[in-house]
Amino acid sequence: MIPVYRLREGKEFLHLNEYAFVESARLLKNNEAVLIFIEGTCLNTNELQPFKKGTARILQTCHTENLFPQIHLVGIAYNNFKGIGKRVNLCLEQYTQTTPILTPKDRVDFNNIIFEKLSALILPTAHTPTIKKNALYYLNFPFYNLVYRFVDKKTKGTVFFDSVLFSVLFFLYPIYLFFIISLLQFISIPQPIIFGTLGLLFLLRNQTMSIS
Secondary structure: OOOOOOHHHOHHHHHHHHHHHHHHHHHHHOOOOOOOOOOOOOOOOOOOOOOOOHHHHHHHHHHOOOOOOEEEEEEEEEOOOOOOOOOEEEEEEEEEOOOOOOOHHHHHHHHHHHHHHHHOOOOOOOOOOOEOOOHHHHHHHHHHHHHHHHHHHHOOOOOOHHHHHHHHHHHHHHHHHHHHHHHHHHOOOOHHHHHHHHHHHHHOHHHHOOEO
């Protein structure tokens, strides 16, 4: 991870970005790969955001050493940003900047070219997944729906919905299963039947819960 400082984090830190440019160029010179999020921000949208200057500055540093690295453009598009059954399209294209980037205008021109190319690679799918509803679905739905609504409220206006939802489900789902088992035991259902039924449902989940 190479730190990058933005203006809103304080002008006094901006000079430290020179390290990011030099270190990235060093890695590329040694045939390493550098992953860059050129928008410099994360939003739940399939629309590209204005590019930052960092990528062009890294290339400018490379070009001063007569190094022209190959660029792999990756467009990522989601059919939705919440809910079960996301479809993600990854589109890739290779590009090499053959004209040296030497001036601020060159950096702007580079960003404009990449913006146009990346825009063409963001292709959301129109497919809307549907979930087959069965016994396992109805067993988990009350718990999932409760957690979903809670996380949705707490992460409103942020991009952390999925990561928080996963974490909460990961830690609370075993407690939910324990509650279900305790409830079934309370109404005098034998343990072999309880665990056997739950085990069978989970073994068949790939067939019964597949997204069509």
